[in-house]
Amino acid sequence: MSLHDAQARLAVSTVIFAISPEADGDGGLRPSLRTPLVRRLREPGLGRWALPGGWLPVDESLAGAAARTLAETTGLSPRYLEQLYTFGEPERSPGERVVSVVYWALVHSDEVERAVSDENVRWFDEDDLPDLAFDHAAIIEYALTRLRTKLEYSRIAHALLPERFTMAELRGVHEAVLRRRLDPANFRRTMEATGTLVDTGERLSGTRHRPPALYRFDPAHSPAAPPSPAPAAPRHAASASASAVPPRPGTDSKDTPE
Amino acid sequence: MSLHDAQARLAVSTVIFAISPEADGDGGLRPSLRTPLVRRLREPGLGRWALPGGWLPVDESLAGAAARTLAETTGLSPRYLEQLYTFGEPERSPGERVVSVVYWALVHSDEVERAVSDENVRWFDEDDLPDLAFDHAAIIEYALTRLRTKLEYSRIAHALLPERFTMAELRGVHEAVLRRRLDPANFRRTMEATGTLVDTGERLSGTRHRPPALYRFDPAHSPAAPPSPAPAAPRHAASASASAVPPRPGTDSKDTPE
DNA sequence: CCAAAAGTGTTATGTCTACACCCATGT
DNA sequence: ACATGGGTGTAGACATAACACTTTTGG
Numbered sequence: 001m002s003l004h005d006a007q008a009r010l011a012v013s014t015v016i017f018a019i020s021p022e023a024d025g026d027g028g029l030r031p032s033l034r035t036p037l038v039r040r041l042r043e044p045g046l047g048r049w050a051l052p053g054g055w056l057p058v059d060e061s062l063a064g065a066a067a068r069t070l071a072e073t074t075g076l077s078p079r080y081l082e083q084l085y086t087f088g089e090p091e092r093s094p095g096e097r098v099v100s101v102v103y104w105a106l107v108h109s110d111e112v113e114r115a116v117s118d119e120n121v122r123w124f125d126e127d128d129l130p131d132l133a134f135d136h137a138a139i140i141e142y143a144l145t146r147l148r149t150k151l152e153y154s155r156i157a158h159a160l161l162p163e164r165f166t167m168a169e170l171r172g173v174h175e176a177v178l179r180r181r182l183d184p185a186n187f188r189r190t191m192e193a194t195g196t197l198v199d200t201g202e203r204l205s206g207t208r209h210r211p212p213a214l215y216r217f218d219p220a221h222s223p224a225a226p227p228s229p230a231p232a233a234p235r236h237a238a239s240a241s242a243s244a245v246p247p248r249p250g251t252d253s254k255d256t257p258e
Numbered sequence: 259m260s261l262h263d264a265q266a267r268l269a270v271s272t273v274i275f276a277i278s279p280e281a282d283g284d285g286g287l288r289p290s291l292r293t294p295l296v297r298r299l300r301e302p303g304l305g306r307w308a309l310p311g312g313w314l315p316v317d318e319s320l321a322g323a324a325a326r327t328l329a330e331t332t333g334l335s336p337r338y339l340e341q342l343y344t345f346g347e348p349e350r351s352p353g354e355r356v357v358s359v360v361y362w363a364l365v366h367s368d369e370v371e372r373a374v375s376d377e378n379v380r381w382f383d384e385d386d387l388p389d390l391a392f393d394h395a396a397i398i399e400y401a402l403t404r405l406r407t408k409l410e411y412s413r414i415a416h417a418l419l420p421e422r423f424t425m426a427e428l429r430g431v432h433e434a435v436l437r438r439r440l441d442p443a444n445f446r447r448t449m450e451a452t453g454t455l456v457d458t459g460e461r462l463s464g465t466r467h468r469p470p471a472l473y474r475f476d477p478a479h480s481p482a483a484p485p486s487p488a489p490a491a492p493r494h495a496a497s498a499s500a501s502a503v504p505p506r507p508g509t510d511s512k513d514t515p516e
Numbered sequence: 517c518c519a520a521a522a523g524t525g526t527t528a529t530g531t532c533t534a535c536a537c538c539c540a541t542g543t
Numbered sequence: 544a545c546a547t548g549g550g551t552g553t554a555g556a557c558a559t560a561a562c563a564c565t566t567t568t569g570g
Contacts, residue, residue: 008268008314010357056266058355062346086344086359088320097316099268101344209548210540444560467521468567
């Protein structure tokens with residue numbers, strides 16, 4: 001019952017990813033990945049940019065805290081939210097011991113436009129990050145590798161796009177994330193083979209050339225049964241908009257007998 | 259600086275895997291996966307079995323705490339140690355809010371013989387677990403899926419075997435973990451193709467039939483450069499005996515500006 | 517010499533990649 | 544009509560699985 005001895009403080013932070021709006025039309029450059037950061041208003045790290053986050057309230061779930069701070073700082077709601085890793089080296093934060101449970105999230109590109117952005121909250125291009133507080137740079141780097149690897153065996157790219165999208169837009173997301181060109185023909189077949197794409201029947205006119213079909217994601221693969229969830233399970237995975245759920249908690253640890 | 263307001267307590271637990279000794283010779287059944295559990299000596303969950311673990315000391319790293327409690331309860335040192343997931347639902351533990359950072363570990367089968375095992379510490383067969391405290395059953399289940407999936411794209415099986423082993427023993431580990439038979443011919447080729455197996459030149463005599471070659475793992479793929487680590491990165495991964503290192507920490511969270 | 521595991525070879529099947537080619541639309 | 548992205552077809556490279564076959568030991 002006593003919990004007042006020296007303890008680490010628990011924080012929750014989130015790495016948020018979105019695709020830059022210039023993914024539109026057909027002319028422009030490749031779209032790029034962006035992430036919002038907040039300016040630190042206190043020591044340590046005053047003035048530097050950091051991941052959105054906060055202390056964990058006693059009565060809030062980890063994912064809940066991640067989604068809340070995400071909403072508070074960006075005004076957005078995540079289309080995808082998954083635990084990334086827990087960082088807890090003793091010297092992480094100057095002054096006191098802080099353990100941070102970090103999540104990563106994907107938001108729709110059309111939401112980004114109405115996202116908060118002021119003097120203390122700014123979106124940065126993924127390959128043009130500012131000076132970051134603590135080792136948040138390494139954390140973002142790790143979140144990026146996770147996003148890249150997961151994009152290849154899962155179909156989470158839709159979480160970065162609006163409800164309806166063209167095959168080229170979907171490919172653009174993959175190309176932006178993986179940072180390499182993909183063969184349009186093979187990409188199409190691969191995507192169609194997953195069975196998660198539904199042709200809405202509509203076509204996007206106004207492009208300079210042949211109007212492309214508009215697709216949406218099949219909500220069929222909705223959140224699986226709660227019994228045997230799979231947070232970071234390497235094969236396929238969460239597809240719908242919901243978060244990636246982990247097995248239920250329950251670990252305590254007054255263990256270590258005697 | 260104040261850290262006395264209501265906060266969650268931080269625990270670290272570990273799911274430990276080992277291969278049952280009966281993997282020897284060539285006669286017997288398939289070897290099986292086993293895991294050590296400790297009996298809870300306090301409420302909540304008094305008398306039930308639980309994962310080894312304990313509260314996180316302020317000055318100890320997460321992985322350090324995991325390795326230490328592992329050593330304390332089993333007398334073993336992990337050949338492989340990786341963070342699994344952090345469980346933090348508010349109702350996880352009756353009474354107070356507990357957030358548990360859970361690790362999973364692999365230990366050599368020949369070490370298991372000299373492992374601790376008394377009234378309060380016991381090794382259980384993976385498909386014959388006792389009544390578990392909290393939702394530790396779900397956590398073990400999740401650790402198992404992680405082990406299974408990771409076994410297929412990584413070569414961590416050696417962490418469950420002695421220094422030198424036969425191809426059949428290695429295959430036995432895969433079969434025990436994946437719970438299905440594997441073609442000996444194809445398995446051999448797949449393993450040889452990874453380039454991580456080294457023929458020691460020795461042969462194991464005393465079997466009933468043709469003496470098999472003894473292999474060891476190539477320490478070539480030692481821990482990669484620290485800059486861009488990859489804790490749970492889905493493709494290939496840690497091979498040597500060392501732990502899986504994550505990107506450095508650094509997250510704080512007095513953030514949430516405005 | 518026989519049984520059985522160790523180890524090698526061969527073929528069928530499926531997946532991935534590169535790239536040729538036709539289609540439809542705005543200009 | 545024509546340039547250009549949308550969309551389809553197809554052949555080679557490569558990985559995987561199934562299984563026949565040869566080798567080597569203990570009994």
